[in-house]
Amino acid sequence: MRYPAKPLAMLKGASGQSRSLIERSWRAASEVTGIDRVFVATDDDRIKVAAEAFGAEVIMKPESCANGTERCAAAHTALSGGYDIVVNLQGDAPLTPHWFVEDLIAELKVDPSAEISTPVLRCDGATLNSFSRDRNAGSVSGTTSVFDVNKRAMYFSKEVVPFTSEVFHDAADTPVFHYVGVYAYRPDALSDYL
DSSP: OOOOGGOOOOEEESSSSSEHHHHHHHHHHHSSSSSOOOEEEEHHHHHHHHHHHTOOOOEEEETTOOOOHHHHHHHHHHSSSSSSEEEOTTTTOOOHHHHHHHHHHHHHHHHOOOOOOEEEEEEEEEHHHHHHHHOOOOOOOOOOOOOOSSEEEEEESOOOOSSOOOOOTTEEEEEEEEEEEEEEEEHHHHHHHO
């Protein structure tokens, strides 16, 4: 079940200032260099009003969109296309560093055959051990990914993949990669998805 109007939840930052989750995410997206525009895509009038109040451009998308990829496709269509790369930075991801998105875009520019790009990070021992403890307790706290030697994703899983029963030292490199929920798409990939 989704948290109703989660993007409007107020969060107090280190400075003590409260801002909504969507504003914090929009500010994070606005720090990305080398991009043309940042939009908030929503089907909720309350989010539209709040986003416009802090200066965001808003695209209203259909309620029928089931996920972020469909929201990006709808937004790109509403803009009549015209963009070479479309990035989906979730509205609940204010801590995503700008360089994640910049590297994601750069990777698509380097490989013209790639249609979608998403970052993964090698888990350190502390992160992997935490994922494993959570799984053993019946909780899911992250997504892992396996990819081939050409950096093409083979699958993503809420289980720890590849499986390992080893307990790692906190700072140790592990064979497991944590998927970070941000995507960059070429427009044709968005069209094909629908």
